[in-house]
Amino acid sequence: xxxxxxxxxxxxxxxxxxxxxxxxxxxxxxxxxxxxxxxxxxxxxxxxxxxxxxxxxxxxxxxxxxxxxxxxxxxxxxxxxxxxxxxxxxxxxxxxxxxxxxxxxxxxxxxxxxxxxxxxxxxxxxxxxxxxxxxxxxxxxxxxxxxxxxxxxxxxxxxxxxxxxxxxxxxxxxxxxxxxxxxxxxxxxxxxxxxxxxxxxxxxxxxxxxxxxxxxxxxxxxxxxxxxxxxxxxxxxxxxxxxxxxxxxxxxxxxxxxxxxxxxxxxxxxxxxxxxxxxxxxxxxxxxxxxxxxxxxxxxxxxxxxxxxxxxxxxxxxxxxxxxxxxxxxxxxxxxxxxxxxxxxxxxxxxxxxxxxxxxxxxxxxxxxxxxxxxxxxxxxxxxxxxxxxxxxxxxxxxxxxxxxxxxxxxxxxxxxxxxxxxxxxxxxxxxxxxxxxxxxxxxxxxxxxxxxxxxxxxxxxxxxxxxxxxxxxxxxxxxxxxxxxxxxxxxxxxxxxxxxxxxxxxxxxxxxxxxxxxxx
Amino acid sequence: xxxxxxxxxxxxxxxxxxxxxxxxxxxxxxxxxxxxxxxxxxxxxxxxxxxxxxxxxxxxxxxxxxxxxxxxxxxxxxxxxxxxxxxxxxxxxxxxxxxxxxxxxxxxxxxxxxxxxxxxxxxxxxxxxxxxxxxxxxxxxxxxxxxxxxxxxxxxxxxxxxxxxxxxxxxxxxxxxxxxxxxxxxxxxxxxxxxxxxxxxxxxxxxxxxxxxxxxxxxxxxxxxxxxxxxxxxxxxxxxxxxxxxxxxxxxxxxxxxxxxxxxxxxxxxxxxxxxxxxxxxxxxxxxxxxxxxxxxxxxxxxxxxxxxxxxxxxxxxxxxxxxxxxxxxxxxxxxxxxxxxxxxxxxxxxxxxxxxxxxxxxxxxxxxx
Numbered sequence: 001x002x003x004x005x006x007x008x009x010x011x012x013x014x015x016x017x018x019x020x021x022x023x024x025x026x027x028x029x030x031x032x033x034x035x036x037x038x039x040x041x042x043x044x045x046x047x048x049x050x051x052x053x054x055x056x057x058x059x060x061x062x063x064x065x066x067x068x069x070x071x072x073x074x075x076x077x078x079x080x081x082x083x084x085x086x087x088x089x090x091x092x093x094x095x096x097x098x099x100x101x102x103x104x105x106x107x108x109x110x111x112x113x114x115x116x117x118x119x120x121x122x123x124x125x126x127x128x129x130x131x132x133x134x135x136x137x138x139x140x141x142x143x144x145x146x147x148x149x150x151x152x153x154x155x156x157x158x159x160x161x162x163x164x165x166x167x168x169x170x171x172x173x174x175x176x177x178x179x180x181x182x183x184x185x186x187x188x189x190x191x192x193x194x195x196x197x198x199x200x201x202x203x204x205x206x207x208x209x210x211x212x213x214x215x216x217x218x219x220x221x222x223x224x225x226x227x228x229x230x231x232x233x234x235x236x237x238x239x240x241x242x243x244x245x246x247x248x249x250x251x252x253x254x255x256x257x258x259x260x261x262x263x264x265x266x267x268x269x270x271x272x273x274x275x276x277x278x279x280x281x282x283x284x285x286x287x288x289x290x291x292x293x294x295x296x297x298x299x300x301x302x303x304x305x306x307x308x309x310x311x312x313x314x315x316x317x318x319x320x321x322x323x324x325x326x327x328x329x330x331x332x333x334x335x336x337x338x339x340x341x342x343x344x345x346x347x348x349x350x351x352x353x354x355x356x357x358x359x360x361x362x363x364x365x366x367x368x369x370x371x372x373x374x375x376x377x378x379x380x381x382x383x384x385x386x387x388x389x390x391x392x393x394x395x396x397x398x399x400x401x402x403x404x405x406x407x408x409x410x411x412x413x414x415x416x417x418x419x420x421x422x423x424x425x426x427x428x429x430x431x432x433x434x435x436x437x438x439x440x441x442x443x444x445x446x447x448x449x450x451x452x453x454x455x456x457x458x459x460x461x462x463x464x465x466x467x468x469x470x471x472x473x474x475x476x477x478x479x480x481x482x483x484x485x486x487x488x489x490x491x492x493x494x495x496x497x498x499x500x501x502x503x504x505x506x507x508x509x510x511x512x513x514x515x516x517x518x519x520x521x
Numbered sequence: 522x523x524x525x526x527x528x529x530x531x532x533x534x535x536x537x538x539x540x541x542x543x544x545x546x547x548x549x550x551x552x553x554x555x556x557x558x559x560x561x562x563x564x565x566x567x568x569x570x571x572x573x574x575x576x577x578x579x580x581x582x583x584x585x586x587x588x589x590x591x592x593x594x595x596x597x598x599x600x601x602x603x604x605x606x607x608x609x610x611x612x613x614x615x616x617x618x619x620x621x622x623x624x625x626x627x628x629x630x631x632x633x634x635x636x637x638x639x640x641x642x643x644x645x646x647x648x649x650x651x652x653x654x655x656x657x658x659x660x661x662x663x664x665x666x667x668x669x670x671x672x673x674x675x676x677x678x679x680x681x682x683x684x685x686x687x688x689x690x691x692x693x694x695x696x697x698x699x700x701x702x703x704x705x706x707x708x709x710x711x712x713x714x715x716x717x718x719x720x721x722x723x724x725x726x727x728x729x730x731x732x733x734x735x736x737x738x739x740x741x742x743x744x745x746x747x748x749x750x751x752x753x754x755x756x757x758x759x760x761x762x763x764x765x766x767x768x769x770x771x772x773x774x775x776x777x778x779x780x781x782x783x784x785x786x787x788x789x790x791x792x793x794x795x796x797x798x799x800x801x802x803x804x805x806x807x808x809x810x811x812x813x814x815x816x817x818x819x820x821x822x823x824x825x826x827x828x829x830x831x832x833x834x835x836x837x838x839x840x841x842x843x844x845x846x847x848x849x850x851x852x853x854x855x856x857x858x859x860x861x862x863x864x865x866x867x868x869x870x871x872x873x874x875x876x877x878x879x880x881x882x883x884x885x886x887x888x889x890x891x
Contacts, residue, residue: 258659263604263610266607267614269648270651272610291610293613293614305606
């Protein structure tokens with residue numbers, strides 16, 4: 001296995017963002033000794049070191065896209081460790097549920113307030129000051145003057161209601177303004193869900209020629225809602241996701257016939273149980289689970305890719321827990337998650353109409369967008385919430401690619417692919433007139449080559465447009481300008497793709513597109 | 522002492538030298554995987570043993586893990602084989618795979634295959650040492666992911682290992698691959714229309730109908746039996762604007778066809794007519810035109826419709842034959858050409874494939890073109 005020694009932290013961060021799971025693991029391996037040493041220094045209780053290290057890397061993974069300067073990963077990670085440690089030791093001191101045990105009279109063990117204590121108390125005072133007068137008075141009398149509810153007001157029930165409302169408002173205020181003060185254990189409320197369905201369907205996104213893939217529906221029965229998770233590409237091909245084979249053999253002595261069964265049996269043989277698989281976040285570029293193991297050495301957490309975590313949960317029969325915030329954001333009413341054609345329709349509805357041809361077609365958009373495909377990173381998420389962030393149309397010989405929401409996720413391509421056979425070892429030129437409008441991010445022309453057996457992860461902007469020679473960024477000019485890209489097609493090319501791209505809000509239009517092979521001199 | 526911690530037989534530790542997808546890259550640059558050739562090397566004694574895996578559990582994972590390990594240091598590879606997570610989970614609970622032993626289920630096996638072997642995995646952890654069994658490919662993949670040594674009994678190695686000289690541990694074993702997984706020059710992959718054309722994927726229209734490029738785009742298909750050796754009972758050649766399909770032995774087995782495949786997209790919903798002049802050698806048992814329609818496998822399970830017209834005995838003069846068939850909306854590919862069953866020889870010239878018009882539909886009788 002490559003150890004990435006020659007790659008900088010920044011390189012690895014960028015690769016991890018592009019969906020290379022190994023890249024983040026290499027970052028973990030590279031920084032784990034230093035982070036562990038730092039956690040040892042920061043954690044008074046040595047038994048918390050492992051949890052702190054695990055939690056730090058998990059938070060780093062989830063927040064990787066928010067790291068502005070990838071080359072400063074080490075310093076950023078060290079800051080996360082500090083925050084995790086602080087949160088861990090605030091847990092016992094600051095609890096906003098179910099009652100208010102927070103000592104508003106700050107005092108540390110030696111009788112003097114620490115800086116953290118003062119900081120926390122200031123935040124709470126600001127929050128209390130923001131309460132309505134009645135609730136503020138109830139809080140002050142109850143917590144500052146130590147009066148029981150019965151002595152705050154008559155009747156006592158009214159005082160309890162005021163205190164209850166005050167606590168809700170304070171929680172909301174603190175969560176919004178100072179989330180760092182909310183203990184980790186409280187910050188992430190989890191909903192236990194069950195897998196109600198795993199079946200193959202065509203994703204209902206905007207790409208017309210998608211192949212069937214697995215959708216796994218997680219149900220929150222108590223909350224009356226479903227969370228559909230799509231496993232795209234290679235991730236969908238896993239026996240554990242097939243209801244007819246998943247979990248069919250749990251006997252400890254049976255011979256393992258799938259990789260997931262063997263993993264389950266190995267863990268059991270090691271005296272370890274999978275006690276849960278947590279999904280803390282789901283969203284563009286963030287698909288990670290945390291596997292909780294209970295074994296002879298105690299509880300351990302291991303982060304894993306979403307399909308891996310789900311497969312482990314299915315095989316082990318372990319509960320899956322999803323962060324409330326994720327459920328609130330992405331769940332749909334129970335039974336409403338059947339978007340996309342049914343499995344039967346999936347099979348019948350598949351079309352080969354979009355198999356590549358050997359030459360460009362419909363370059364003048366006379367047939368609308370026939371043979372042109374809408375795709376990009378926004379379609380390659382496990383959840384559907386951003387699958388309609390971009391759209392496209394064609395009229396009067398002009399194709400337009402535009403954002404359909406104010407803040408679209410990822411980037412989009414409106415492109416055509418053709419077999420490369422007749423262009424191998426030749427120079428090709430893709431050109432066209434382009435006009436952009438209100439394009440806040442990059443927009444322009446692109447031309448790419450897929451070779452035989454390319455390893456392809458998720459299609460992030462960097463993965464698709466990382467090569468500066470395969471695209472041209474067009475300035476936001478609102479006027480037609482002609483651009484062209486020239487590329488030599490390698491001898492082992494399988495498919496050539498070309499079109500326009502858009503990353504972020506705005507629109508880009510294309511007309512008079514041409515793909516030519518100029519005569520060599 | 523933990524039960525099973527003493528090996529009952531002397532064991533040889535081997536290295537997973539190769540786990541190669543086969544046939545792999547074809548002449549046209551396409552990549553086909555019909556199985557994996559695994560080579561286990563006993564470096565100390567300069568010998569190796571091959572294992573052929575055909576879609577067995579863990580085989581592709583093993584190939585991916587071996588390929589990842591082979592990449593140069595510093596190169597990031599996407600290794601998402603599930604066994605990578607297995608290794609991390611075991612490490613997190615302070616357990617480790619100490620050995621993966623390959624056991625034969627019978628004492629007299631003469632070849633290592635997944636059917637006659639199993640992997641015995643030894644796991645050491647806080648709960649003690651445990652043994653688990655798994656399919657061969659899964660066991661090898663876990664060994665590759667965890668870095669555990671792979672072992673075979675000395676007796677098995679002594680019987681099955683092949684001495685190797687030099688560093689090439691793959692080439693000596695390539696002929697151990699079943700015929701159906703070999704890409705044979707001029708033959709392509711037996712029974713797989715998409716790959717039957719050596720070096721060329723199907724086009725959307727017929728090509729080389731005058732055989733001016735020899736047999737380019739034409740493929741000799743002598744039937745499909747998964748593990749059968751190519752019989753060599755039939756042969757094909759081209760010249761003088763004709764193609765000829767011949768029996769190469771006095772009593773050839775089965776039948777053969779010389780066919781060209783095209784994507785069916787542009788013909789769906791129409792009726793096509795395939796027409797050509799054929800001539801046969803005296804004593805030819807059965808020969809004629811063939812038109813095959815291959816439909817989308819996911820709808821109807823790799824269904825193939827065959828249409829044809831055949832003649833028996835010798836036809837010294839050119840006879841023009843034609844076959845007409847509707848192309849369904851779910852057709853994937855069309856194959857057309859000549860077929861020969863039994864001894865004899867059949868020539869084809871002026872083949873033509875096109876959408877049928879009303880005249881074609883009214884007149885489907887064989888016509889001699891002299």
